[in-house]
Amino acid sequence: MSNLKKTDPQVYNLIKEEEKRVSDTLEMIPSNNFQSKAVLEALGSIYNYKYSEGYPKKRYYQGQKFADDVEILAQERAKKLFGVPYVNVQPYSGSPANSAIYFALLEPKDKIMGLSLAFGGHLTHGSPVSFSGKYFTIIPYKLDVRGIIDYDEVERLAIVEKPKIIICGATAYPRIIDFKRFGEIADKVGAYLLADISHIAGLIVAEVHPSPVSYADIIMTTTHKTLRGPRGAMIMVTEKGLKKDPELGIKIDKAVFPGLQGGPHDNQTAAIAVALKEASIASFKTYGQQIVKNAKVLAEELTKYGLNLISGGTDNHLLLIDLTNKKVNGAVAALALEIAGIIVNKNAVPEDLLPPFYPSGIRLGTPAITTRGMKEREMIKIAQWMNEVINEISNENFPKDREQRKEFWKKFKQEIVANKKLLKISEEVKKLCLKFPLS
Numbered sequence: 001m002s003n004l005k006k007t008d009p010q011v012y013n014l015i016k017e018e019e020k021r022v023s024d025t026l027e028m029i030p031s032n033n034f035q036s037k038a039v040l041e042a043l044g045s046i047y048n049y050k051y052s053e054g055y056p057k058k059r060y061y062q063g064q065k066f067a068d069d070v071e072i073l074a075q076e077r078a079k080k081l082f083g084v085p086y087v088n089v090q091p092y093s094g095s096p097a098n099s100a101i102y103f104a105l106l107e108p109k110d111k112i113m114g115l116s117l118a119f120g121g122h123l124t125h126g127s128p129v130s131f132s133g134k135y136f137t138i139i140p141y142k143l144d145v146r147g148i149i150d151y152d153e154v155e156r157l158a159i160v161e162k163p164k165i166i167i168c169g170a171t172a173y174p175r176i177i178d179f180k181r182f183g184e185i186a187d188k189v190g191a192y193l194l195a196d197i198s199h200i201a202g203l204i205v206a207e208v209h210p211s212p213v214s215y216a217d218i219i220m221t222t223t224h225k226t227l228r229g230p231r232g233a234m235i236m237v238t239e240k241g242l243k244k245d246p247e248l249g250i251k252i253d254k255a256v257f258p259g260l261q262g263g264p265h266d267n268q269t270a271a272i273a274v275a276l277k278e279a280s281i282a283s284f285k286t287y288g289q290q291i292v293k294n295a296k297v298l299a300e301e302l303t304k305y306g307l308n309l310i311s312g313g314t315d316n317h318l319l320l321i322d323l324t325n326k327k328v329n330g331a332v333a334a335l336a337l338e339i340a341g342i343i344v345n346k347n348a349v350p351e352d353l354l355p356p357f358y359p360s361g362i363r364l365g366t367p368a369i370t371t372r373g374m375k376e377r378e379m380i381k382i383a384q385w386m387n388e389v390i391n392e393i394s395n396e397n398f399p400k401d402r403e404q405r406k407e408f409w410k411k412f413k414q415e416i417v418a419n420k421k422l423l424k425i426s427e428e429v430k431k432l433c434l435k436f437p438l439s
């Protein structure tokens with residue numbers, strides 16, 4: 001980065017600081033992952049300069065030969081990898097991709113059914129604070145008392161409400177999604193089934209999670225999570241979807257451009273093409289399998305320490321922990337873990353009585369640390385550190401009163417940065433991280 005260093009030392013230094021922070025800590029936010037140098041090179045390539053509004057062979061600007069070639073390459077690789085007949089690789093990210101799907105298929109106020117945000121769904125699946133909840137009529141479904149999707153309730157609600165789209169897929173759900181059952185429910189009520197596989201796309205490629213291809217009409221995935229590509233998204237239409245509506249692909253294309261977006265980010269498309277190539281080789285399967293093995297060991301170890309995992313464990317890359325039994329608030333735990341070098345996010349748990357800013361739980365996952373090469377042995381160590389951190393703060397007595405909470409949080413933030421026990425763990429974490437450099 002010699003050019004950047006010369007032109008803008010301030011930004012250069014910030015990048016270096018971030019690089020160091022990431023290198024020295026355990027990145028365990030389940031939606032984050034590290035991309036290969038090849039993906040990053042494509043992302044930072046000459047394609048960044050280009051405008052190519054439209055689609056391959058149907059553009060509004062000249063000079064598109066290689067923009068067309070790279071977009072077709074990305075499309076073909078995605079079709080082959082996921083086994084679908086149609087794909088749009090232009091969405092800037094997951095939220096615009098979901099918007100495009102709704103825009104293609106719905107009129108304002110139409111009904112969509114999605115997993116409630118409070119139970120692990122995504123904002124764009126119908127939260128009242130997102131466009132999806134403001135412009136459409138949302139029928140949220142929930143988890144049962146075990147923390148598993150309540151499929152019978154989904155079916156009952158779908159029969160009563162007759163939504164146009166049923167969304168399956170989540171942001172904070174640790175179990176296998178039964179796409180077959182969702183497909184049967186959607187067929188029964190004549191709804192489109194949208195599988196949002198943003199979190200689990202890489203696991204589906206690695207065959208450690210079933211694929212929705214035979215059951216869904218439309219599949220959306222972000223490209224930057226377990227798939228390990230650049231930030232971006234893809235919308236795929238299945239054979240089933242095209243059979244239901246042969247115009248589905250065309251409708252999606254029109255909704256993405258000119259409906260919602262302008263020119264595609266060709267550099268992002270090139271980087272998606274690279275990621276898809278990487279995901280199609282055998283070592284990616286091993287990577288996906290290791291993500292799940294690591295998550296399972298972590299879940300078992302944390303359970304041994306008395307931590308309460310929602311649904312009792314995990315089948316995928318992600319763990320959701322309710323800290324209520326430890327008398328620790330999720331926000332307090334996330335900050336303490338950060339001081340110890342373990343990066344997770346605070347998260348609401350099902351039926352959470354606390355507000356989203358101070359929820360009862362934390363969410364963590366293994367995709368990024370598995371990319372670094374960590375395996376079961378490291379998971380056992382990480383669980384031990386997490387337990388030590390949580391024990392260290394378990395007597396903090398997070399106040400219920402709003403004003404008292406503000407005061408508590410201010411004081412806690414000041415004091416926790418100097419906690420000797422946590423700082424000692426952060427040194428041990430750093431030592432472990434040194435053995436697994438970011439490649």
Ligand SMILES: Cc1ncc(COP(=O)(O)O)c(C=O)c1O
Nearest residue numbers: 093094095122170171196198222
């Ligand atoms: C299931 C799911 N769908 C959609 C999105 C939105 O993706 P983005 O943040 O790229 O807009 C996310 C991101 O967290 C997600 O988890």
